[in-house]
Amino acid sequence: MGGLFGKHKKPPSRITEQDKAVLQLKQQRDKLKQYQKRIEINLEKDRQLAKKLLNDGKRDKAKLLLKKKRYQEQLLQNTDAQLEKLEQLTHDLEFAQIEVQVLDGLKTGNEALKKVHEILNVDEIEKILDETRESIDKQREIDELISGQLTEEDEEAVEAELEEILDIQDKLPEVPTDKLPEVQKEKAKKEKEKRIAMEAS
Known part of the structure; x- marks a missing residue:
């Protein structure tokens, strides 16, 4: 009150x-x-x-x-x-x-x-920068280890696979440029899809 x-x-x-x-x-x-x-x-x-x-x-x-x-x-x-x-x-x-x-x-x-x-004193900033540098260095080491794990045999297998893909591409027949009847067009389309599937695998 x-x-x-x-x-x-x-x-x-x-x-x-x-x-x-x-x-x-x-x-x-x-x-x-x-x-x-x-x-x-x-x-x-x-x-x-x-x-x-x-x-x-x-x-x-x-x-x-x-x-x-x-x-x-x-x-x-x-x-x-x-x-x-x-x-x-x-x-x-x-x-x-x-x-x-x-x-x-x-x-x-x-x-x-x-x-x-x-x-944010100077010591704190230096500590943060040091930690950041350490993290970057560790990541670099990890990247180098991963990329360096491939043996000479692995490198040769990768090269062979590359050559194989290039050979397949060279051996593929030329696609005709003439106008095809509807049935032939459909057949050509299916063949083309198979080729693309093979290349992808």
Whole structure:
């Protein structure tokens, strides 16, 4: 019963501190960009208002407005520099995360290689190669023994059998090329089958 209403453990978060830092930097960058847009809109408004004041003969007020505009332009330049720093910092942090992942991958690969090397050490490999060579040598010896078991008499019998097969082939009559009637064709076919059977035996 307690298991039903008990609190389930939350899975560990995959969001790292670096991820949070990158997110914050991007949020600050977005806020700065919004701030820049507001200043740019205000600058255009102040410029238009200064024109109107000059047309109305209010030179001092127009001058004061242009001073304010000049100050806002400096702020805009400062935000540009800050934005550049933020972008660079974000880039550096993201690249550092990639480097960490690469290092983790190398570490994992290194550990896997160590395990493989532990399983297959140099002595073990040499032992396997030696055993393989021994097996090949034994097989070669067996092959030589089998092929070397034939006596001189056996060799002569094999040669005689070869000669006999060649003689039989030479003594066989030529197959006629003329068209045969059906009965002769059948007879010739049977003779041919007998010959083939004899050659095979």
